[in-house]
Amino acid sequence: MDDILIFGHKNPDTDSICSSLVAEKIASNNGWKAKAVRLGNINKETQFILNYLGIDAPPLISKVEDGQSVILVDHNEFSQSVDNIENAKIEAVTDHHRIANFQTSEPLYYTAKPYGCTCTILYEEFKSYSYMKIEKKEAILMLSAIISDTLLFKSPTCTKHDKTAAEELAKIANIDINTYGLDLLKAGTDLSDFSPYELINIDSKDFVKNTFKFRIAQVNTACINDVLKNKDDIKLAISRSISANNLNLSILLITDIINSDSQAIVLGNDTSVFEQTYNIKLIDDMAFLKGVVSRKKQVAPLLLNNID
Amino acid sequence: MDDILIFGHKNPDTDSICSSLVAEKIASNNGWKAKAVRLGNINKETQFILNYLGIDAPPLISKVEDGQSVILVDHNEFSQSVDNIENAKIEAVTDHHRIANFQTSEPLYYTAKPYGCTCTILYEEFKSYSYMKIEKKEAILMLSAIISDTLLFKSPTCTKHDKTAAEELAKIANIDINTYGLDLLKAGTDLSDFSPYELINIDSKDFVKNTFKFRIAQVNTACINDVLKNKDDIKLAISRSISANNLNLSILLITDIINSDSQAIVLGNDTSVFEQTYNIKLIDDMAFLKGVVSRKKQVAPLLLNNID
Numbered sequence: 001m002d003d004i005l006i007f008g009h010k011n012p013d014t015d016s017i018c019s020s021l022v023a024e025k026i027a028s029n030n031g032w033k034a035k036a037v038r039l040g041n042i043n044k045e046t047q048f049i050l051n052y053l054g055i056d057a058p059p060l061i062s063k064v065e066d067g068q069s070v071i072l073v074d075h076n077e078f079s080q081s082v083d084n085i086e087n088a089k090i091e092a093v094t095d096h097h098r099i100a101n102f103q104t105s106e107p108l109y110y111t112a113k114p115y116g117c118t119c120t121i122l123y124e125e126f127k128s129y130s131y132m133k134i135e136k137k138e139a140i141l142m143l144s145a146i147i148s149d150t151l152l153f154k155s156p157t158c159t160k161h162d163k164t165a166a167e168e169l170a171k172i173a174n175i176d177i178n179t180y181g182l183d184l185l186k187a188g189t190d191l192s193d194f195s196p197y198e199l200i201n202i203d204s205k206d207f208v209k210n211t212f213k214f215r216i217a218q219v220n221t222a223c224i225n226d227v228l229k230n231k232d233d234i235k236l237a238i239s240r241s242i243s244a245n246n247l248n249l250s251i252l253l254i255t256d257i258i259n260s261d262s263q264a265i266v267l268g269n270d271t272s273v274f275e276q277t278y279n280i281k282l283i284d285d286m287a288f289l290k291g292v293v294s295r296k297k298q299v300a301p302l303l304l305n306n307i308d
Numbered sequence: 309m310d311d312i313l314i315f316g317h318k319n320p321d322t323d324s325i326c327s328s329l330v331a332e333k334i335a336s337n338n339g340w341k342a343k344a345v346r347l348g349n350i351n352k353e354t355q356f357i358l359n360y361l362g363i364d365a366p367p368l369i370s371k372v373e374d375g376q377s378v379i380l381v382d383h384n385e386f387s388q389s390v391d392n393i394e395n396a397k398i399e400a401v402t403d404h405h406r407i408a409n410f411q412t413s414e415p416l417y418y419t420a421k422p423y424g425c426t427c428t429i430l431y432e433e434f435k436s437y438s439y440m441k442i443e444k445k446e447a448i449l450m451l452s453a454i455i456s457d458t459l460l461f462k463s464p465t466c467t468k469h470d471k472t473a474a475e476e477l478a479k480i481a482n483i484d485i486n487t488y489g490l491d492l493l494k495a496g497t498d499l500s501d502f503s504p505y506e507l508i509n510i511d512s513k514d515f516v517k518n519t520f521k522f523r524i525a526q527v528n529t530a531c532i533n534d535v536l537k538n539k540d541d542i543k544l545a546i547s548r549s550i551s552a553n554n555l556n557l558s559i560l561l562i563t564d565i566i567n568s569d570s571q572a573i574v575l576g577n578d579t580s581v582f583e584q585t586y587n588i589k590l591i592d593d594m595a596f597l598k599g600v601v602s603r604k605k606q607v608a609p610l611l612l613n614n615i616d
Contacts (some may be wrong), residue, residue: 058479077339096415098414099410099412100412101411102411103410110418112416112417113417114413114415114416126585128436302415305413
C-alpha cells in the first residue's frame with residue numbers, strides 16, 4: 001500500500017493546499033509515512049505563496065484505490081472529496097466546516113473547530129506537541145491560509161484563535177501581515193485570463209441535502225463590475241454546469257474584498273430557495289448581498305436550513 | 309435557553325456517564341454554562357463509582373427542545389442519541405467511535421481519537437489546558453471509565469494512550485488500579501436481579517446502514533453459563549424487541565471478562581449476515597466467539613462491512 005495521502009477539497013483553495021503541506025509536516029514529525037497531494041489546479045493566490053517559498057505544488061491525483069489510507073484536511077463531505085473516497089480508509093480529518101455526508105466504519109482521528117481556517121487548528125496542534133518547532137516555511141504556509149480564509153481578518157468567520165495564530169506566525173516568519181496579506185489577496189483577484197468556465201470552477205463546492213443538490217462557487221475581486229463585464233458568458237457557463245451535474249441550484253458569489261460585499265449570480269430550477277432565504281427577488285438572475293463574504297457562514301447554512 | 313446539555317449515549321455505560329461529568333468540569337473551567345445529564349438508567353458498575361465518590365447521578369432527560377445547545381460525549385450517531393437531536397444545536401462532540409449518520413448545518417468542535425475510552429481523550433484535553441488541574445474526583449471518574457471500557461486493559465480497543473492515562477490518573481487518585489479495577493468490573497457483572505427485558509437493555513446500541521437496522525447489546529459476566537440459565541426468556545425478550553423496533557438483526561453479546569470471550573445470541577430475519585461475517589453456523593440461535601470482547605472493534609464494523 002502507498003503512503004497515507006493527505007489532501008484538501010476539490011477545487012483547492014489556499015487553505016486546502018497549505019493545510020495538506022502542514023499536515024504532512026506534522027505527520028512526518030510524528031513518524032507517519034504520509035504525503036500531501038491535491039485534487040485540482042492551484043489558484044493564483046496559492047501560486048503566489050508557492051513562488052514566495054520557492055516550492056512545488058503537491059502532486060495532482062484524481063481518485064484513490066480501494067483501501068487507500070487517507071487524511072482529509074479542510075473538508076469532510078464526500079461530495080467535495082476525492083473520487084472513490086467511500087472505499088478509502090480515512091485515518092484522520094482536520095477541518096473547520098460542518099460535518100455532513102461523512103461516515104466511516106471504524107474509529108478515527110477527527111479534529112474540527114469552528115475557526116476561520118484549518119491552518120489555525122493545525123497551528124494549535126503543532127503547539128500541543130512540545131517536541132515540535134514551527135519552522136519558517138510552515139509558519140508562512142499557515143499565516144497565508146489564515147489571511148486567505150479570513151480575508152485579512154475581515155470575514156465573519158474569523159475568530160480570536162485565527163487572529164492570535166496569525167500574529168504569532170507572522171513573528172516566526174518575520175513578515176508584516178498587512179503588506180504581505182494585501183499582496184497575497186491581490187494575487188488571488190487577478191481573474192483576467194480565466195475563461196468563464198474556468199472562473200466558475202476556481203473555488204466551487206457542492207452541497208447535498210436529501211435529493212437537493214446545489215453548488216456555491218466564489219471568486220474574490222477588487223472590483224465586481226470588472227467581473228460582470230462577462231456576465232452573459234458566465235451565466236451560460238453556469239447553465240451548462242447545471243445541466244451537466246444535475247444541480248437544483250447554482251450560485252456564483254463575486255466577493256468584493258475591499259468593501260466586504262458580494263454580488264451573487266443565481267441560476268437553476270430552484271432559485272426560489274435562494275430568494276426565500278434572503279427574502280429578495282432576483283433581477284436579471286442576480287442579487288447584491290450587502291456584507292456577505294463567507295460561503296460557509298453566511299450562505300451555505302442558510303440555504304441548507306431552507307431546503308426540506 | 310437552558311444551559312448547554314452534555315450527555316452520552318442511550319443506555320449509558322460507565323464511559324458515557326463519567327465522560328459527561330468530566331466534560332461538564334472542563335466546560336465549566338473554560339467558562340461555559342453547561343451541565344451533565346443522562347439518557348437512561350445508571351448501571352450497577354457506574355453506581356459503584358457514584359457510591360465510591362458519594363455523588364449523585366446526572367439528571368435523566370428523554371428529549372431536547374428545538375435549538376437546544378448540546379455537547380455529545382461517547383457517541384455521535386443520532387440513532388444512539390437523545391430524541392429530537394436532529395433539531396438541537398450540537399456545539400461539540402468528544403468521542404471514540406466511528407462517525408455515521410451524524411450531521412450539522414454549522415461548524416462545531418469535534419474531537420475523536422481511536423482510543424479505548426472517551427475519558428482518555430478528555431484526559432488529554434485536560435492536560436492541554438495548562439491552567440487546569442485534575443482533581444481527585446475527576447481522576448477517579450476518568451480512571452473508572454478507562455478500566456470499564458478496556459476491561460482492565462484486556463480489550464483489543466485498549467491503546468497505549470489509555471494505559472498511560474490510567475496510570476497517571478491512578479497516581480492522582482492514589483488508587484491501586486488492579487484492586488479497584490476488579491471490584492469495579494465485578495460490580496458490573498451482578499446480573500442477578502435483572503429481568504430478561506432489562507438485561508438486553510443494560511448496554512444496547514442500534515446501528516443503521518442504508519435500510520438495514522440492527523442492534524448489538526452487551527453484558528459482562530464472570531460466568532456465561534449463569535446468564536444462559538435464562539436463555540429461553542432472554543430469546544423471547546429479544547424477539548419482542550425485534551418486532552417492536554423493526555430490527556433486521558439483534559445480537560446479545562454475553563462477555564466473559566475473565567477469559568475474554570463472548571457468547572452471542574443472534575435473532576432476526578437476517579441472521580445470515582452474522583453467519584457470513586464470522587463464517588459460522590448458528591446453533592440454537594447462538595455462537596461462541598473466541599477472543600471477542602469488543603462490540604466496537606470486533607463486531608459492529610465487521611457486520612457493517614457485510615451489509616450492502
